[in-house]
Amino acid sequence: MTSLISLKQITKSFKSMRALDGIDLEIRAGITGLLGPNGAGKSTLIKLLLGLVQPTSGTASFLGFDVRKQGRQIRNRIGYMPEDDCYISGLSGVNAVQFSGCLSGIPKTESLRRAHEILDFCDMKQERYRMVDTYSTGMRQKIKFASAIVHDPEFLILDEPTSGLDPEERETLLKRIRLLASQMGKSVLISTHILPDVQAICDDVVILSQGKVKLCEPLANLNRTTNPSFCIRAIENIDQLAQELDTNDVEVIKNPDGTLTVASQSPELPEIIWKAAYQTGVNIQSLIPARNSLEEVFLSTVTESPNTEEVD
Amino acid sequence: MPIHDVGYRRLTNEKNSSLFRWLAICRIGVQLALKSKWVKRIMLTAWLPMTYWAAGFFVIEKQLIADQLSLVGGDGSLNQAAMLALTESITNRFSFFLGVDDLQNVFQSGDIPEIRNTIWRWMLMSFFRYPQAIVILFLVGFIAPSLISQDIRSRAFLLYFSRPISKLEYICGKICVPSIFITLVTTLPALCLYMIALLMSPDISTFPQTWDIPVRIVIATFGLVIPTSAVALMLSSLTQESRFANFSWFAVWGLGHGAWLTIVLATALQMGLPLWDPEVMRSEVVTNWSAISLYNSLGSLQSYIFGFETFAESWRGIISLFGITAFSMTILYRRVSSPM
Numbered sequence: 001m002t003s004l005i006s007l008k009q010i011t012k013s014f015k016s017m018r019a020l021d022g023i024d025l026e027i028r029a030g031i032t033g034l035l036g037p038n039g040a041g042k043s044t045l046i047k048l049l050l051g052l053v054q055p056t057s058g059t060a061s062f063l064g065f066d067v068r069k070q071g072r073q074i075r076n077r078i079g080y081m082p083e084d085d086c087y088i089s090g091l092s093g094v095n096a097v098q099f100s101g102c103l104s105g106i107p108k109t110e111s112l113r114r115a116h117e118i119l120d121f122c123d124m125k126q127e128r129y130r131m132v133d134t135y136s137t138g139m140r141q142k143i144k145f146a147s148a149i150v151h152d153p154e155f156l157i158l159d160e161p162t163s164g165l166d167p168e169e170r171e172t173l174l175k176r177i178r179l180l181a182s183q184m185g186k187s188v189l190i191s192t193h194i195l196p197d198v199q200a201i202c203d204d205v206v207i208l209s210q211g212k213v214k215l216c217e218p219l220a221n222l223n224r225t226t227n228p229s230f231c232i233r234a235i236e237n238i239d240q241l242a243q244e245l246d247t248n249d250v251e252v253i254k255n256p257d258g259t260l261t262v263a264s265q266s267p268e269l270p271e272i273i274w275k276a277a278y279q280t281g282v283n284i285q286s287l288i289p290a291r292n293s294l295e296e297v298f299l300s301t302v303t304e305s306p307n308t309e310e311v312d
Numbered sequence: 313m314p315i316h317d318v319g320y321r322r323l324t325n326e327k328n329s330s331l332f333r334w335l336a337i338c339r340i341g342v343q344l345a346l347k348s349k350w351v352k353r354i355m356l357t358a359w360l361p362m363t364y365w366a367a368g369f370f371v372i373e374k375q376l377i378a379d380q381l382s383l384v385g386g387d388g389s390l391n392q393a394a395m396l397a398l399t400e401s402i403t404n405r406f407s408f409f410l411g412v413d414d415l416q417n418v419f420q421s422g423d424i425p426e427i428r429n430t431i432w433r434w435m436l437m438s439f440f441r442y443p444q445a446i447v448i449l450f451l452v453g454f455i456a457p458s459l460i461s462q463d464i465r466s467r468a469f470l471l472y473f474s475r476p477i478s479k480l481e482y483i484c485g486k487i488c489v490p491s492i493f494i495t496l497v498t499t500l501p502a503l504c505l506y507m508i509a510l511l512m513s514p515d516i517s518t519f520p521q522t523w524d525i526p527v528r529i530v531i532a533t534f535g536l537v538i539p540t541s542a543v544a545l546m547l548s549s550l551t552q553e554s555r556f557a558n559f560s561w562f563a564v565w566g567l568g569h570g571a572w573l574t575i576v577l578a579t580a581l582q583m584g585l586p587l588w589d590p591e592v593m594r595s596e597v598v599t600n601w602s603a604i605s606l607y608n609s610l611g612s613l614q615s616y617i618f619g620f621e622t623f624a625e626s627w628r629g630i631i632s633l634f635g636i637t638a639f640s641m642t643i644l645y646r647r648v649s650s651p652m
Contacts, residue, residue: 050474072330072476080474086467090344102336103475105327114323121320147471152323176320184320 003028004155004187005049010058012044019044021211022058027189031181033198033219034191036208037302042191043083045208046157049189050075063155076104079153081144083160083191085137093128093135094119097146104151111150118146123172137164145173149180156180156188162197174201195294205294209302222297229263229290230273231255235283244276261290333477337485342492345455351493354451358497361443365435366508372431373512425521432509432525436502437618440532441611444498448540449565451497456490456544457557460648465552469648479648483641486545491537499533532617536610539637543606546640549647565606572598572605603632 005027012020019041036042047053049062051071060067065074088096094115101111119128122142127135132143141164148156158177162170178201180186192198198205198219205222207215215222234241238260242252245262250272253261262273270287277284345351463469472482506525510518543564548557580592592598602608612629615621623630 052473072478075474076330076476078474080470082467082470082474084467084470086470088340088344088468088471089462089466090347091340095340099336099340100471100475102339103333103472103477105330105333105476106323106325107328108336108339110325117318117321120318149320151327180320184322 005060005062005189007060008058010048010060011056012041012048012053013056018211020048020055023211023213025206025213025216027206027216028204029185029187030203031177031188031190031201032204032206033202034189034206034208035193035195035198035298040208040302041211042208043159046080046159046189046191049157050078050080077153078155078157079148079151081148081156081158081161083163085140087132087135087140087143089133091132092130093124093132093139093143096132096143097150100147101150106151114150115146118150122146122176138166138169141165141169141173145176154186156186157191158188159191160193161190162192162194170197177201195298199294205297207298207301214301215297219294222294228267228269229261230269231286231288231290232260232262232273232284233258233286234260234277235285237280237282240280241276241282244280245273248272248276263290330476333475334481334485334488337472337477337482338488338492341459341486341489345489345493348454351451351454354447354454355493355497358444358447358451359501361439361447362501362505364443365439365505368435369432369505369509370512372435373509373514377514425518428513428518429522429525432506432522433528433618434620435509436505436525436529437532437614437620439502439505440498440529440536440614440618444501445607445610447497448494448536449562451493452490452540452544453558453561455493456541457548457561458554459486459489460545460548460644461551461554461557464549479645483545483644483648487538487541490541490544494537494540495533498536499529502529528618532614535613535617535633539606539610539633539640542637542640542644546644546647549644569605569607572601572608575601600628603628606636609633609636 003026005025007023007025010020010023010025011018021041023045034042034045044053048055048060048067051067051074054068062074063077067074088099091099094112097115097118098108098111101114102108106114116128122145124139124142124146127139132140135143141161145158145161148158156177161177162173165173174197177188177190181188181201190198190202202219204218205215206213232238232241238258242254242260245252245260249264249266250269251263253263255261262269264272266272273284273287276282463472473479503526506522506529510522544557544561547560547564548554550560551557576592576598577587579595579597580587580589583589583592583595585592602612609629609632612621612626613633616623616626616630
């Protein structure tokens with residue numbers, strides 16, 4: 001699959017501080033989560049992709065356009081939802097979205113029609129006629145999201161899209177993003193600190209730390225554990241099963257919810273588990289492959305030593 | 313769910329040319345400015361002086377027609393004494409600004425079309441220079457300070473610059489906002505006055521005699537709009553608080569003109585003459601320092617555009633305005649770029 005974003009040895013320095021340090025990155029179509037601790041270079045990377053800051057060195061292309069020279073063409077094709085609480089004071093919600101459409105070149109009347117359509121899609125009701133200044137954080141997030149998609153962009157860059165939303169709204173927004181990607185064929189880059197959001201909707205994950213790409217992998221690969229491991233739920237006598245597995249050189253972890261996570265170097269781990277269950281007379285309720293949590297992956301990636309080479 | 317909710321649909325319509333997207337910034341700025349009741353009040357007040365000037369055109373045209381009929385003496389020459397009386401009565405208040413000597417030379421020539429052209433130019437220049445300049449001071453003071461400072465405060469820069477809009481287009485869109493209001497209170501009434509004057513003139517042959525005046529009005533508008541908008545927006549870009557920009561705007565005008573008035577006062581005291589004596593106004597010190605006042609510099613440029621001053625007389629004001637505009641635009645561009 002061709003890359004929509006292709007960065008080669010991109011460096012961006014601000015005086016003595018190096019925000020991006022020789023980044024090589026390929027992002028394909030789909031939903032990509034951009035993760036990283038504060039100060040990792042995520043915002044700089046986004047501004048660089050938007051053509052708002054110029055790289056100090058390296059080459060970058062976004063949707064086939066050169067980031068250095070064709071920022072305008074790039075911005076014509078993308079929708080950006082900033083993290084900051086930014087708005088134009090004195091405008092109503094619908095006028096704010098209409099104005100965003102006009103800035104992207106949609107004629108005034110058509111832009112108003114489109115703004116209403118998008119606000120319906122975002123489930124914004126009569127409050128769309130209120131001044132943006134009076135909105136709650138959640139409503140402003142909706143307006144920013146609506147402004148980002150009003151001109152039907154090919155690519156969406158969403159910076160902390162779910163921050164400030166209640167759980168229900170958060171779930172709904174993630175559904176909308178998923179719908180835009182799956183039914184409208186849009187590609188999305190989500191920069192966030194909320195790992196469950198990434199886990200819920202992303203196809204790929206990029207982890208930035210100290211201005212470097214520490215990891216760029218499909219989410220499915222990250223979920224896979226290195227050793228064969230399983231999560232076991234039994235009806236009763238799970239402690240006996242744990243003891244039996246322990247004698248068979250299987251690493252056993254007892255989880256607080258009463259389940260067991262078992263791991264072994266042996267590729268025959270499922271057979272070992274079933275044999276142990278037979279010998280102890282334990283009825284296994286479920287046996288499912290264990291998954292790495294994204295949080296574990298994230299923490300292990302960003303806490304690696306600074307000299308660690310990036311993972312491709 | 314709204315009954316017309318159609319979900320997310322592809323946008324199929326053609327987009328506008330990228331050349332005119334800054335107009336959206338201008339339109340929204342005008343729309344927001346018009347929400348202020350004070351701006352509406354100032355706009356209405358700004359048109360009141362037009363009635364006084366319209367009456368002036370009526371009087372002058374009546375007199376000029378009368379000149380052609382009755383002020384022409386038995387030998388066919390113009391009754392210069394009557395014309396001078398008229399001129400002096402009109403120019404009495406602002407004689408030291410308007411160069412009455414030059415006007416008198418024109419009147420003495422007895423060429424009615426030339427006299428008409430000169431009086432009309434002078435009338436319109438004084439319209440620009442006195443009532444409308446004061447109106448512009450307040451109007452721009454109400455509109456411009458919030459234009460960029462509010463964008464800085466509400467971090468709206470990212471909304472603009474994440475779209476296919478360049479910094480120059482942003483500045484262009486913002487500058488157009490005060491420019492449109494200035495045009496509405498200067499150019500439009502001035503052109504209306506010209507039309508009124510044409511309607512009051514004896515016949516259509518007046519137009520070929522005065523065709524240059526609308527052109528001068530338009531050029532004078534540019535001369536007024538560009539420096540004032542640039543200074544006001546530069547001040548707006550320097551702060552997040554529009555009230556500071558507002559205060560600075562009035563301070564720039566007040567301090568500059570106040571300093572010049574102090575020089576005038578000192579010169580008048582030194583010469584032992586009344587403050588507004590033409591001798592004081594034409595003294596070298598007062599003329600040399602006149603450019604420290606933005607008001608004087610704009611007046612100087614307008615006098616040049618309307619043909620009452622030569623470049624040699626008005627270069628200080630023109631250079632000063634050029635410098636102020638270039639400085640303001642440079643600061644403005646840097647300030648607009650810095651949030652990135």
